[in-house]
Amino acid sequence: MEFCPTCGMLLQIERASQGRRCRLFCPTCPYVCTISNKADHLTTLLPFSSISCLPMVIKHNLVKKELEHIFSGADSMKFAPRTAATCPRCHHGEAFFRQMQIRSADEPMTTFYRCCNERCNYEWRDD
Structure with missing residues (x-):
């Protein structure tokens, strides 16, 4: 399973048609990830109904956000009413x-x- 790096939704498969490769797409935002058969990148196996396995290239590394403390530290009441x-x-x-x-x-x-x-x-x- 792959998730959208933009909104976190589960990506869905769009089958190949009219010269276009299989790709993953997000149903809620415009994110699209094409599935490549190149094995020079890190690949994982994606189960598919008509084909036993499709190798998928993962090209993105997600960066974790720094969390802000809401009610801690010396400035916790700085903007309080x-x-x-x-x-x-x-x-x-x-x-x-x-x-x-x-x-x-x-x-x-x-x-x-x-x-x-x-x-x-x-x-x-x-x-």
């Missing part, structure tokens, strides 16, 4: 906040706060 909340440590009247569903779906969301006072930066949560 602000609200009027009193810090339990320094009693500053404004805090950054974010909400997450950390318990079951029938429970309310948990709100995480971080004090806007740069000297304090205390974090607390409200269940």
Whole structure:
């Protein structure tokens, strides 16, 4: 089985017709990969109904994306919205906040706060 490097869908086989070779195509995007009989590249065997096996040339190496951390690091609350909340440590009247569903779906969301006072930066949560 081969998958589309663009969208990840399972590639389908288009049989040879009118001088065109067999090829794999993606049903959701315009990606097309022709099947070649050259054995000088890395080949894998692709089962086909009328032919026992077709060698297929794989010419692409997929590059993994770097993942971004969503709620970690010093800048995790940099672009978070602000609200009027009193810090339990320094009693500053404004805090950054974010909400997450950390318990079951029938429970309310948990709100995480971080004090806007740069000297304090205390974090607390409200269940």
